[in-house]
Amino acid sequence: MKQSNLNETVVDNQLVIDKKKMENIFSDFDLDNPPAVCPIRDVLAKVLDKWSILIVLMLGYYEILRFADLKKKIKGISPKMLSISLKHLEKDGFIIRTAFAEVPLRVEYKLTAQGESFCNKILELSEWISIYFPTIVDGRNKIDAGTKD
Amino acid sequence: MKQSNLNETVVDNQLVIDKKKMENIFSDFDLDNPPAVCPIRDVLAKVLDKWSILIVLMLGYYEILRFADLKKKIKGISPKMLSISLKHLEKDGFIIRTAFAEVPLRVEYKLTAQGESFCNKILELSEWISIYFPTIVDGRNKIDAGTKD
DNA sequence: CCGTATCCCGGAAGATACTG
């Protein structure tokens, strides 16, 4: 972890954005003229998908779940969407699919190490939201009080 | 921070999911029978939106941007979507909108403290992705090599 | 310049029936 002094730019409060970090992450393209597509955003978009997040969280909690388990635990998901999401997650290395040659067929899903790591990231985000949630709701109400939608 | 021993279940590597944290965050509902809607997911979904993320990142980097600036810097966004996203972000307390009574009209957007904090969270996520990205791409190729689509 | 209103289309995703 290089700690060079590239960041001597004022840090008068701890909330300042780490622009150096930003430039490192997005070093591939010019921030003033960013490309329409970016691999990081691509991965982000797929994995921040509504269903994918839930699947990851569920597997994070229960460790091993079968197709039917997931379908039951994730309210409202159709077999189609569950199947597609699982394929994406597997393809990108977040989960492992294990099929057992039994009758009736049995298939188990679990997180990979990468998946667990990501799950913890999601948890951090959720934690962040839960901390700010009162403020957010409060602000919404203030605005609602003033304007009509 | 309750550290009850509900989690005596093995911790043989540091990537294990913090289920206690999970239960705290989602304490509102039964994980075995989660509701279809959840306030945290609601906020998450809105703010993890493709355009919202980009707006937050841009404002994190440039600090102050006008409507036209954002439209120019965020490739492909329509005025409609930009407007909607900005409204959401403002309503949820991530950005501040300041209008100056000039002609021609001038409006500036900047992050709130909450917005900056969130921006850093997004940066962490991006950093995570950029770290795992090679692994992800590698895995994809392996799978592609075996199966067609 | 800062947006809103309108029209319109493609693709995301639900429901369901079916197969290995």
Place this chain on the structure above:
DNA sequence: CAGTATCTTCCGGGATACGG
């Protein structure tokens, strides 16, 4: 049980023109 195939619906969101 674990998915796939199909059909259809719906609405997110792009393009554009206009109003304040």
